[in-house]
Amino acid sequence: MKVTVVGAGAVGATTADNIARKALCEELALLDIKEGIAEGKAQDISQTAALLGFDTRITGSTNDYSKTAGSDVVVITSGLPRKPGMTREELIGVNAGIVKGVAENILQYSPEAIIIVVSNPMDTMTYLALQATGLPKNRIIGMGGALDSARFKYQLSKHLGASPADLNAIVIGGHGDTTMIPLIRYATWNSIPVTSLLSAEAQQQIVADTMVGGATLTKLIGTSAWYAPGAAAASVVQSIVRDEKKLIASCVSLEGAYGQTDICLGVPVIIGKTGWEKIVDYQLNAEEQALFNKSADAVRSMNDVLKTL
Secondary structure: EEEEEEOOOOOHHHHHHHHHOOOOOEEEEEOOOOOOOHHHHHHHHOOOOOHOOOOOOEEEEEEOOHHHHOEEEEEEEOOOOOOOOOHHHHHHHHHHHHHHHHHHHHHHOOOOEEEEEOOHHHHHHHHHHHHHHOOHHHHHHEHHHHHHHHHHHHHHHHHHHHHEEEEEEOEEOOOOOOOEEEEEHHEEEOOOEEHHHHOHHHHHHHHHHHHHHHHHHHHHHOOOOOOOHHHHHHHHHHHHHHHHEEEEEEEEEEEEEHEEEEEEEEEEEEEEEEEEEOOOOOOOOOHHHHHHHHHHHHHHHHHHOOOOO
């Protein structure tokens, strides 16, 4: 099993580190356009092997896609990170060219790879990757929902005084501050609905804080977060390489599901060895469906920018 991570910045390197620590593959390739970055971080991670007890072979290279040949899974993290005050929409012009080029180069050497898109704006970049490569839809997965759901569980855990590991909660819709939809109606603490444990005000606060989770960190640290995004990307890789069939909110191509077509948007899906295998219908109520439709409209407006490039 071979996994490639394209982009050796903070998110890419953290993704690679998580993959190595969990021994998710025999070979891990790290690629970056900046001279020496991928090589250096590959060595740094490799030097933890004796301390952490993994045997994954890690190689780094500067823009040499031949080193990625034969990859089963490829994680694309490359692109500009979001800066304070910068919207995801503003990233489209620059990151679209990067993601398109990366996907096309990867497929020259790994035509059977499953591609996980992390680059922002993630929903639009996932849609672009699908359109540019022509791959079967199940082999293109946007990572955003896994991260947003983890942030949702974090907010719930603070209010409940609970372990995040005991919480089940999911975020659907776009991976953006105004487009994501934390489904608090479905959130549970070891099967107990959290709506029976929290006041209406607390529920509203949790949802609001979840939605600005990324922007909050950007303001605090001056750039996009990397620990949680890296762990989230690695969790999607894990469900694929171990064929875990986990239900993970992911940005995938919709062809009628949740009332939407010709769009990639976050919905609950089962992820296994062939990529995403099926969409799970959560039976949204009228309010939730309206929010989902509004989210789809916003993502479509970003996708329309691609037509002008």
